[in-house]
Amino acid sequence: xxxxxxxxxxxxxxxxxxxxxxxxxxxxxxxxxxxxxxxxxxxxxxxxxxxxxxxxxxxxxxxxxxxxxxxxxxxxxxxxxxxxxxxxxxxxxxxxxxxxxxxxxxxxxxxxxxxxxxxxxxxxxxxxxxxxxxxxxxxxxxxxxxxxxxxxxxxxxxxxxxxxxxxxxxxxxxxxxxxxxxxxxxxxxxxxxxxxxxxxxxxxxxxxxxxxxxxxxxxxxxxxxxxxxxxxxxxxxxxxxxxxxxxxxxxxxxxxxxxxxxxx
Amino acid sequence: xxxxxxxxxxxxxxxxxxxxxxxxxxxxxxxxxxxxxxxxxxxxxxxxxxxxxxxxxxxxxxxxxxxxxxxxxxxxxxxxxxxxxxxxxxxxxxxxxxxxxxxxxxxxxxxxxxxxxxxxxxxxxxxxxxxxxxxxxxxxxxxxxxxxxxxxxxxxxxxxxxxxxxxxxxxxxxxxxxxxxxxxxxxxxxxxxxxxxxxxxxxxxxxxxxxxxxxxxxxxxxxxxxxxxxxxxxxxxxxxxxxxxxxxxxxxxxxxxxxxxxxxxxxxxxxxxxxxxxxxxxxxxxxxxxxxxxxxxxxxxxxxxxxxxxxxxxxxxxxxxxxxxxxxxxxxxxxxxxxxxxxxxxxxxxxxxxxxxxxxxxxxxxxxxxxxxxxxxxxxxxxxxxxxxxxxxxxxxxxxxxxxxxxxxxxxxxxxxxxxxxxxxxxxxxxxxxxxxxxxxxxxxxxxxxxxxxxxxxxxxxxxxxxxxxxxxxxxxxxxxxxxxxxxxxxxxxxxxxxxxxxxxxxxxxxxxxxxxxxxxxxxxxxxxx
Numbered sequence: 001x002x003x004x005x006x007x008x009x010x011x012x013x014x015x016x017x018x019x020x021x022x023x024x025x026x027x028x029x030x031x032x033x034x035x036x037x038x039x040x041x042x043x044x045x046x047x048x049x050x051x052x053x054x055x056x057x058x059x060x061x062x063x064x065x066x067x068x069x070x071x072x073x074x075x076x077x078x079x080x081x082x083x084x085x086x087x088x089x090x091x092x093x094x095x096x097x098x099x100x101x102x103x104x105x106x107x108x109x110x111x112x113x114x115x116x117x118x119x120x121x122x123x124x125x126x127x128x129x130x131x132x133x134x135x136x137x138x139x140x141x142x143x144x145x146x147x148x149x150x151x152x153x154x155x156x157x158x159x160x161x162x163x164x165x166x167x168x169x170x171x172x173x174x175x176x177x178x179x180x181x182x183x184x185x186x187x188x189x190x191x192x193x194x195x196x197x198x199x200x201x202x203x204x205x206x207x208x209x210x211x212x213x214x215x216x217x218x219x220x221x222x223x224x225x226x227x228x229x230x231x232x233x234x235x236x237x238x239x240x241x242x243x244x245x246x247x248x249x250x251x252x253x254x255x256x257x258x259x260x261x262x263x264x
Numbered sequence: 265x266x267x268x269x270x271x272x273x274x275x276x277x278x279x280x281x282x283x284x285x286x287x288x289x290x291x292x293x294x295x296x297x298x299x300x301x302x303x304x305x306x307x308x309x310x311x312x313x314x315x316x317x318x319x320x321x322x323x324x325x326x327x328x329x330x331x332x333x334x335x336x337x338x339x340x341x342x343x344x345x346x347x348x349x350x351x352x353x354x355x356x357x358x359x360x361x362x363x364x365x366x367x368x369x370x371x372x373x374x375x376x377x378x379x380x381x382x383x384x385x386x387x388x389x390x391x392x393x394x395x396x397x398x399x400x401x402x403x404x405x406x407x408x409x410x411x412x413x414x415x416x417x418x419x420x421x422x423x424x425x426x427x428x429x430x431x432x433x434x435x436x437x438x439x440x441x442x443x444x445x446x447x448x449x450x451x452x453x454x455x456x457x458x459x460x461x462x463x464x465x466x467x468x469x470x471x472x473x474x475x476x477x478x479x480x481x482x483x484x485x486x487x488x489x490x491x492x493x494x495x496x497x498x499x500x501x502x503x504x505x506x507x508x509x510x511x512x513x514x515x516x517x518x519x520x521x522x523x524x525x526x527x528x529x530x531x532x533x534x535x536x537x538x539x540x541x542x543x544x545x546x547x548x549x550x551x552x553x554x555x556x557x558x559x560x561x562x563x564x565x566x567x568x569x570x571x572x573x574x575x576x577x578x579x580x581x582x583x584x585x586x587x588x589x590x591x592x593x594x595x596x597x598x599x600x601x602x603x604x605x606x607x608x609x610x611x612x613x614x615x616x617x618x619x620x621x622x623x624x625x626x627x628x629x630x631x632x633x634x635x636x637x638x639x640x641x642x643x644x645x646x647x648x649x650x651x652x653x654x655x656x657x658x659x660x661x662x663x664x665x666x667x668x669x670x671x672x673x674x675x676x677x678x679x680x681x682x683x684x685x686x687x688x689x690x691x692x693x694x695x696x697x698x699x700x701x702x703x704x705x706x707x708x709x710x711x712x713x714x715x716x717x718x719x720x721x722x723x724x725x726x727x728x729x730x731x732x733x734x735x736x737x738x739x740x741x742x743x744x745x746x747x748x749x750x751x752x753x754x755x756x757x758x759x760x761x762x763x764x765x766x767x768x769x770x771x772x773x774x775x776x777x778x779x780x781x782x783x784x785x786x787x788x789x790x791x792x793x794x
Contacts, residue, residue: 015780016773018736019700020648020687023641024591027548028506031641035580035634039541078406088446089406096444097403104403106450107442107479137435138475155435160470162432164394169401 109139117148118168137167309421309459310497312414312452313377339375340386346372347390354395362405369399369411376418384422388429392419400436406446413437413452420459427463434460434474441479451491454480458498468502472510477502481517484524484539488531496527496538503545511549514542521556528565533578536569540581547588554593563589563599563620570623576632583627583635586620587642597649620646621660628665636673640666640680647687651703654688658706667710670718675725682722682733685710689740702744711741716757723762723778728771735763735777742785751785760786 025031071078071089080086096111097104100119105111113135116123127133132144134151138159145151148168155161350368353361372392376382392415399412416437420427430437437453445453457476461468471477480502483495503510514520524546527539543562546553562585569582589596600620627639643662646653657663669681689707693700723734738759742750754760766778 015739015777016732016736017699018686018690018740020690020692022591022645022648023683024588026506027504027545032584032638035584035638038576038580038632038634088448102403104444105442106402106440106445108444110402110439110442111444137439138473139478140475159435159473159475160431161435161474164397164432165435 110137113137114168309427309462310455311377311382311421312417312455336381336383339378340383343372343375343383343386344390346375347387347392347395350395350399351391354398362408365399366405366407366411369396369408369415373411373414373418376415382418382422384419384426387415387419388426393429393432397433397436400433400440402439406449409440409445409449410452413440413449413456417452417456417459420456420463424463427460427467430456430460431470434471434476438471438474438476438479441476441483443479443482447489447491450483451494454483454491454495454498458494458501461498461501465505465507468504468510469507471502472513477510477513478517481514481520484527485519487526488535492527492531493535493538496535496542500538500541500545503542503549505545505549508549511546511553515546515550515553515556521553521560524557525560525562525565528562528569533573533575537575537578537581540569540578540585543585544581544588547585547592551592554589555595558589558593558595558599563596567619567623570626571619576635579627579630579632580634580638583638583642587638587645590642590645597646597653600646600653618660621657621662625660625662625665628662628669633674633677636669637677637680640669640677640684644680644683644687647684648692651691654703654706657684658688658709663713667713667715670715675727675730678718678722679727679730679733682719682730682737685715686733686737686740689744702740704744704746707740707744708746711745711753716741716753716759720754720757720759720762723759724765728774731766731774732777735774735781738763739777739781742781751790755786 071080071086078089080089096106096108098111098115098119100115103114105114117134123133127147130146132146134145134148136143136145136151136154136159138155141159143154145154152161152165152167155165156163346368350365350372353364353368356364372387376384376387396412396415399408404412416430416433420430434457437456440453441450441457457471457480461471461476477499480495480499484492484499486492499514503514505511524539524543527535528543531539543557543566546557566582566586566589570579570586573579573582590600621643624639624643627635630636630639643657643666647657666681666684669677670685673681689703689710691701691703719734719737721734722730723738725731725734738754741754744750745753760782763778763782766775769775769778
């Protein structure tokens with residue numbers, strides 16, 4: 001909408017007569033500037049004054065301190081201060097966790113992506129056959145990729161994720177465990193070892209061809225080691241209780257010709 | 265930002281002297297805001313002084329002591345130390361590592377929450393960001409996530425380059441908005457994201473491409489809670505544009521329009537305020553949203569809020585939304601009228617037309633400059649409608665207010681009022697070279713209400729747009745007043761003098777306008793037939 005006066009109503013005098021027109025302003029127009037300022041001015045004042053209100057609330061805080069609810073899930077140390085908080089906590093901690101490796105995710109979707117990529121042999125089978133299985137993490141994007149690295153590239157290029165972002169973090173093993181794994185891997189998976197060193201944090205399965213390749217690929221999956229990573233320390237519930245540790249599986253490698261099923 | 269359950273009028277009785285001085289200082293700054301764009305950018309962000317767990321914090325007492333600015337160098341060295349602590353805590357493993365991390369995070373967070381000018385730069389230089397990002401990993405305990413997000417929130421509340429430093433953390437912050445995150449964690453992440461989005465268009469685009477909008481939108485579905493409020497605020501920052509793609513994406517979220525209407529109808533004023541800002545941007549940037557909201561009956565809701573609320577914070581965005589709808593969509597204009605005439609349509613209450621002018625009059629009566637100015641703008645757009653619209657305003661209680669405001673109000677309000685009055689006197693031309701017809705009844709009544717002086721003052725103003733308005737109105741008076749009274753009236757208010765000042769004015773258009781009026785109506789024949 002133009003300004004109140006339109007040039008096209010110029011009459012014989014060349015005079016631009018008053019013509020009523022609706023005037024519209026975009027949201028960032030200087031017309032709205034003073035109103036915008038009021039918004040944030042008042043908001044910042046609230047931030048300042050709030051700490052004084054805290055003084056008044058101290059009594060309430062002290063009272064509620066003692067009335068805490070302990071989470072009943074075995075191994076969970078949380079003590080919540082109200083039923084609402086407990087419900088929040090339960091929803092967050094005990095419902096979106098991976099039953100295999102106990103990693104916890106903030107959405108069901110991410111959890112399910114994790115499970116497919118880390119624990120599902122059918123997923124890996126399809127990957128090995130060349131299907132695009134690695135989904136983009138951004139909801140609504142819909143694209144899929146042949147491997148973890150390609151998906152990562154897409155996240156960086158298209159969705160501006162930082163290059164250091166890692167969806168799947170390898171758990172950090174203790175020195176003892178690392179040495180143990182090294183000894184196990186050397187005789188069987190020499191070619192895989194090189195690859196491992198090259199991509200220390202990523203999980204890649206490049207081998208496409210045979211069942212052998214599939215099996216050896218499966219055994220490079222280290223997702224469900226019992227040793228928790230630094231940052232999820234304390235967040236794995238019942239480790240060693242709810243599933244059989246990976247190390248036990250490793251004792252019976254390619255000898256068994258039965259197809260490895262999904263891990264417990 | 266205020267925390268759970270705090271009402272905005274709690275602010276008034278309790279104000280520290282320090283807070284008052286700081287508040288006054290900032291008010292003075294606000295006067296020059298138009299020139300200081302960077303200042304206004306900083307204001308789009310909100311420092312978090314008490315976290316979203318609100319009241320959970322044992323050291324609230326300690327925080328209260330820190331109202332005075334600390335010595336900046338001391339604060340900075342403490343910050344560097346805190347980051348070092350955090351670094352070692354992040355690297356450590358084994359028992360107690362988690363507690364160590366939370367303690368280190370908490371210390372850093374305290375340092376970033378206390379003073380007027382948090383030591384953000386010191387924290388960044390010491391390498392805080394990568395550590396904070398690590399602390400956001402999936403599966404980390406809630407306390408850790410919360411403290412980390414809190415630190416990031418306050419870092420993002422600083423200068424532009426400080427906000428940009430949050431880039432590596434964004435995907436994780438977005439992820440923790442998920443439905444499985446605990447509410448305080450999700451809220452704190454939303455807060456941080458809100459600060460980042462408030463920084464500028466570039467960062468908004470990054471957030472959008474990382475998929476921040478859908479989870480944030482879903483956070484406003486519940487009926488109440490501080491999480492809804494924070495998420496709505498962050499969402500409004502995310503869609504403010506000026507590009508329209510975010511607004512378009514938001515309206516495609518299933519159920520969002522219903523949620524917005526529901527909140528506008530029932531929710532407490534604090535949440536409604538943030539929702540109203542979302543409506544402001546939707547109505548300005550998305551035609552689809554505009555028509556969906558109108559169909560959902562938003563005009564009635566806006567009018568009701570304007571009628572019942574006295575909170576400036578709420579009134580501003582509600583009024584502006586109304587203005588946007590009216591300026592953009594002809595259906596909105598129709599709704600305003602139809603209510604008064606169509607008794608069969610039970611969806612639109614009969615009284616809406618009357619109520620619209622009543623609430624706008626209420627805004628004109630307000631002591632707040634913004635409300636007066638924007639209410640006049642809305643009225644000017646309604647007055648640009650059909651004859652019925654003009655009659656509606658002319659016979660309303662807004663008229664005497666407008667006439668008074670034309671003489672007494674500050675310049676920017678005066679200009680808007682001028683638009684209203686002029687629009688009331690002229691029929692909207694449908695195109696062609698036809699000279700728009702004057703509505704004599706209105707012109708006579710308005711002139712006899714004493715507005716001519718105000719318009720002639722506008723002619724004298726240095727603002728080109730205002731001067732133009734003044735000259736155009738004078739032309740209406742000269743042409744439209746019965747019995748040629750116009751000329752006498754204009755002369756009586758020193759109008760000839762005002763116009764003659766343009767004789768050698770540098771602006772050609774104004775010069776021509778003024779001269780042509782003087783020539784036509786005050787030429788050699790003037791006064792001869794007295």
